[in-house]
Amino acid sequence: MVERLEAADLVGLVEASIGALRVHKEEINAMNVFPVPDGDTGTNMLLTMQAVQEAILTSANRDMPAICQAISRGSLMGARGNSGVVLSQILKGMTEVMADNEAVDVEVMAGALIRGSEVAYRAVMKPVEGTILTVVREASEEGMRRKDGQVSMEEWFTCVVLKARETLEHTPELLPVLKDAGVVDAGGRGLLAIFEGILSYLTGEELQLIEEEVGHAAVLESLEVEDFRYEAQFILHCKDSKAERFRELLHDLGGSVLVVGGDKLYRVHVHTDQLGKVIEEASSTGRLSDVEITDLKLQVEEVDSARTLREQKPIGMVAVAVGDGIKEILRSMGVDFIVDGGQSMNPSTAEMLDAIDGLPQGSILLIPNNKNIIPAAEQTRELTEKKVQVIPAVSIAEGFAALVAFDPRAGLEENHEKMTRALEGVKTGAVTVAVRDSKGKLGKIKKGNFIGLFRGEIVSAATGALEAARTLLEQMLDRDDEIVSMIIGEEAHGLNHAEIMEMLEDRGLEVEVIDGGQPVYHYIFGVE
Helix, strand or coil, X not given: CCCCECHHHHHHHHHHHXXXXXXXHHHHHHCCCCCCCCCCHXXXXXXXXXXXXXXXXXXXXXXXXXXXXXXXXXXXXXXXXXXXXXXXXXXXXXXXXXXXXXXXXXXHHHHHHHHHHHHHHHHCCCCCCCCHHHHHHHHHHHHHHHCCCCCCHHHHHHHHHXXXXXXXXXXHHHCHHHHXXXXXXXXXXXXXXXXXXXXXXXXXXXXXXXXXXXXXXXXXXXXXXXXXXXXXXXXXXXXXXHHHHHHXXXXXXXXXXXXXXXXXXXXEEEEECCHHHHHHHHHHHCEEEEEEEEEHHHXXXXXXXXXXXXXXXXXXXXXXXXXXXXXXXXXXXXXXXXEECECCECCCHHHHHHHHHHXXXXXXXXXXXXXXXXXXXXXXXXXXXXXXXXXXXXXXXXXXXXXXXXXXXXXXXXXXXXXXXXXXXXXXXXXXXXXCCEEECCEEECCCCEEEEECCXXXXXXXXXXXXXXXXXXHHCCCCCCEEEEEECHHHCCCXXXXXXXXXXXXXXXXXXXXXXXXXXXXXXXXX
16 A cells, blocks of 8 residues: 655655556547647657656756756656646646655645646636546546545545546537547546546556557547647747746737746747748747747648558558657658557457458458467458458568568569568567576576577576677677667667667678667667
C-alpha cells in the first residue's frame, strides 16, 4: 500500500505516463478532431511528457522542490500543440502544491490536482467544456470529495481514474463535433492515459491495452477544417507585464490562443491566417525561440492525399511491429497497417486478418518480423478471399531489408520472391536481459545479465548492455560486411553508444542508427 510519494516516485510516475501514452498514441491521434482534425494530439502529449523526463534527467538535485521545478519547466519548454500546452499547465499547478512538501500524501495530491485544474482553466481565455479541461476538473473534484479517510494512494487514485473515464465518455454530449465524429475528446483521452499510467505505477499492475480502435480517415472525412491556415508555436522571452497584452492581441489575430508561463518565459500557441502579423507582434513584445509553424490545411490535405494513394496502390502491406521509432520507419517505407506485436506480444491470426481485410487492396504482403509470428501469419492466407503472401522476416532488420527490395511496378508474386530473397543477405543479432539463471557454451549466466543473441544462440553475456552488444557484434561481423543498422530500444535510451559507433566505423562500416523504442531488446543489429 502506497501512503506517501517521495521525489523518486515522481520520476516513476513520469516514466509510467510516457509508457501509457506510447501504448495509446495512435488511438489518441485517430480521434483528434478539436480544434482541428490534425491527428497529432497523442504525439504532442507524448513529446511534452518526454520533455519533462529529459528535464528531470538533467536536474542537478533530486529532492521534491527540484523535481517539481523540472516537471513544470520541462513541460512548459517542451509543450507541443494545444493539448501539450494545457497539459503543461495542469502539471504546473500540481507541482506548485507538491513542491512545498517533503512527501506527498492523499490530501496533498488532492489539493495538487485541484490546483492543476484551476491553472489550466485560467490559461484558456475561452474554456470549452467537453475537452481535457472538463476531464481534469471533474476528476480533481472527485479526488477532493474522496480524500477524507483515504490513506492508500492507489485506492484514492483509482476513484480519480474512474471519474476521469466516466467524464471522458460523456464528452460527446458536451461537444457536438465529437458526437458527430463518433469519438471522445482526444486531449481528455490523453490525460486519462497518463492517469492510467500513474495508477499502474501505484498498483504495480501492467497497463491494459485498449482493443477498440478508431478509424482516423473516417474522422477526418466527417469534419470541417478550422478556418485558420497556420499553427504557430514558440517560446516568448518578455517582461511579464507585456504577456497579458500580447495574449489579448492574439485573440484578434486568430484562435486556439494559449500564452502560458511566467518569470519572463512564456509558451505561445495560436491558430491564425495572419502569420506575419503574429510573428511581428511577438518580436516587438520580446525575443522568440523554438519557433514552429504548421500549415494546418496542407497537413489535412496531405492526410487525404495519403489515403487516396493508399487506395490506389495495387498491393497493400501489413507489418507486425512494436516501438514508435520502428513504426514510423515502416510507414515511411510504404506499410499501410501495423499490427502491434513482437517477441513478448505475439498477435493472433485474427488480428492480422482484420488488418488485411481492412485494406482496400485485393493483394497483400504480410511481414511478421518475428519467427514466432510466422505460423499465425501463414494461416491468414486460408482465411481470406484476398491474395496474401507472407514475407518470412524473423526480425525487424530483415523486415527493413525486405521493404527496400519492394518494387511498386511489380506484381504480388514477383515482389514476394524479391523481398524473400533480400532476407538472405541480412544477419540479425539482439541484446536483451536474461530472465533466469542458465548454463551454456559461455558458462553460467545469471538472471539479470545482458545477453547477445545470434543465430539462435547466446554468444555474449555481460553485466552491462554495451559490453554485451560489443561482444555480440564481434561475433556477427565478417570482412565482407558493409552496413550495420543499430536499432535502439526503450531501455537503452540514455546510454552512451559512442564506443560501439567508433568500433564499427573503425572497421570501415556504414552505420545507421535508429531510435526504435522497442521493448525487451536493448539493441537489435542488422548486418549486410
